[in-house]
Amino acid sequence: MTAYLVRRVATIVPTLVFVSILIFGLQQLLPGDPAMVLAGEERDPAVIAHLRETLHLDKPFAVRYLYWLRGVVHGDLGESLRMQQPVRELIAEKLPVTVELACLAIVIALAIGIPAGVVSAVRRGTAWDYGANVVALWGLSTPNFWLGIMLILLFSVTLGWLPASGYVSPFEDWRANLASMIMPAFVLGNAIAAVLMRHTRSAMLQVLSSDYVRTARAKGAPERDVVLKHALRNALIPIVTLGALELGTLLSGAVLTEQVFTIPGFGKLIVDAVFNRDYAVVQGVVLFTATAYILLNLAADIAYAIVNPRIRVQ
Amino acid sequence: MSVPIASAADGPATGARGARLPAPRAHVLRRLLHRPAAAFGLVVIALSVAIALGAPFVAPYDPIATSFAAVRKAPSAAHWFGTDEIGRDVLSRVIFGARASLLAGVVSVLISLTIGVPAGLLAGYAGGTTDMLVSRVTDALLACPFLILAIALAAFLGPSLSNAMIAIGISATPVFIRLARATTLAVKAEDFVLAARAIGNAPWRIALRHVLPNIVPPLLVQATLAIAAAVIAEASLSFLGLGQQPPQPSWGSMLNTAKNYIDNAPWMAVWPGLSIFLLVLSFNLVGDGLRDALDPRHAWHS
16 A cells, blocks of 8 residues: 555656646746736836846746745745735635535535436436436536526526625624525536536446346345445445546636636636736646645545555556 | 357348448448437537528627617517627627637637647657656646636736637647547557558558547547537636627627626526537537447447
């Protein structure tokens, strides 16, 4: 297990290095003098001089990258020019909101995706199966920001049941928090539920045709136990691993969902930064999401190796 | 259990020996059209392309002509889909908006294919250091969530439809590199490649003449599904203000404006969203159908 761990952790190092080069390299795409662009519309000479110095703009690309990397490794993601605040602080401030949204979305996705996948595998070829597949296709093809707008139209404008926008901290008022988060979480969870349903269906179909499931049936175990205890437990392993890959969908979706429901999270931070030309924030957020994505997938792989010894000896 | 399966699979093959086999491509198209869902998708895509190309003839109004006498009018005989916040005809804007979506979908996937296929083919066929380098860069690109990478690229390149297409194309590239590499590795191990090498073909010739044609089917399926994702991505970037710039119509930017008038002009939000949904659904249906038609073993109901 230790050898596997070392090998697996070693593979993420070059990936992280390339990610950082890629994200730092984005700066090179800016047309013209980066200091002029970064200084914004005011073009204050003092700001420009300060930028040239802090960004080492007179040095070659590789040297600038190393300076930047040294900061990043020490937890310094640069400073937001607009908000005059370290990027790290901004991320730490907005992250809990997005994490709450993402967790609620995952709960909703699991609650819809897994039962739907199980039912469509068990009742394969029936109306249930077709119905679940239609719902999955709908989930995959609906742009989530449009779904969000339509839900606002239904639940906020027409019925008046839920607030259309705004965010209340759960520590202030958890009921108001839940009321403001339920629609965004559903919108975000919807697309992932569709993917989970497809994964669950194919994993269940594979497991249900295996020998031990036939043995369980032959010894007279109730069908309910065969499906839930014998089949689903084993089918869950690939579902968890494949589900971890959906984290990117979750983060991308959060950007749009937060924009629709004006939730002050991570996604809103990057979009506002784009329009404020606050490039350090954009780079910081992308670097943070990529690193989080790599580490969470590493965690999923390790979890997979713990439950499935065959992976370790490959 | 394996005996009857093997003989059943052998039957038609031996029976067909000597007889002319139908052209494989015609076969695939026929199988595709036999699937109602895929056929529906193809029809919708064909209609969308026709509408986008003939937009000036189909649209009842100029999509950017404002009319302050007709601000936020509900759907009527004069304006089937209603009008927007500055009196533009929503139907005409939806029709012209199809251009941005289809163009972005196709062009960005072409960008991904142009970069991804040669890179994947090279990595898979050459192996060694080249493979290692290409694979690590691919991993790095894959680690950045698709839309977040596209947003960052669009932010640094500047907001416009063409930059959105470049951003989406680059963000979608790693999937094609991975697929091209994996299929190349599989095809490389086949006997006919070994034979081609044994008779002294140059490596580039083997890669282009023997490997490439055999990795096309899975790439075709992926490209169709990628167009669906690219249409959503373009709409998303336009929704955020990073795609097609006003006053030119795009479904995403129409939804961005519509969001602010949802309580008194909901029709502004319904039609562009429905159009995105229908187009994306169609590409997904054709992609799924194509996968089943090219490889019937993987049909979801089989």
